[in-house]
Amino acid sequence: MSRLLLFNKPYGVLSQFTDKGTAGSPRATLSDFIDIPSVYPAGRLDRDSEGLMLLTDDGKLQARIADPKFKAPKTYLVQVEGLPDAAALEALANGVTLKDGPTRPAQVRRIDPPDLWPRDPPVRYRKTVPDSWIEVTLTEGRNRQVRRMTAHVGHPTLRLVRWRIGDWSLEGIAPGIWREA
Known part of the structure; x- marks a missing residue:
């Protein structure tokens, strides 16, 4: 059965699990809040934006949520x-x-x-x-x-x-x- 997580992303957090940005000061990522294997964000939210992110382990559901052709x-x-x-x-x-x-x-x-x-x-x-x-x-x-x-x-x-x-x-x-x- 697939999993779907609702996450309230705080301001300043990257909407990915790793930070491939600047080497000097690591930035907060989803991995600082979510320790569940095999879930991935269905879409993105800018670092300076807050709020709802959906994460799932179901690729088809991820596409339905994130792909603009489905007009969610x-x-x-x-x-x-x-x-x-x-x-x-x-x-x-x-x-x-x-x-x-x-x-x-x-x-x-x-x-x-x-x-x-x-x-x-x-x-x-x-x-x-x-x-x-x-x-x-x-x-x-x-x-x-x-x-x-x-x-x-x-x-x-x-x-x-x-x-x-x-x-x-x-x-x-x-x-x-x-x-x-």
Whole structure:
């Protein structure tokens, strides 16, 4: 029987089991949190992003989750700089044209600040620049896509938390903790 793990990846952790980067200071990886043989990430999450990662020992399931052709919806809670107006939200929802082409339409809505764990290090606070939260659901997964989309409409991402992939949610899973699905 295949295994599926739901993991809340903390900020600063690589979404792989080994660090092939700089030799001087090793960076945190999945192996610092998960000691289960033969499970592999179904998709990636940037080092400066937090939230839900799915890991499995089933190659077919891994492909269904990670491959954009299956269009598994992924929902992100996004703290952005500024207060996006209706036009910015509509542009995100309709899809924007990035350097690698147009994005698919997304579901986007303004949300109240979510009740999340504190981030370490904290997001930089600026007295003169307000921030706000939006929820973005995508059916594709390009490199740093949400960050590039929010920057494109003039509201750079300050904090990015993937909350849901398909039917799986981060609900009740603390940072650095995993559980079986």
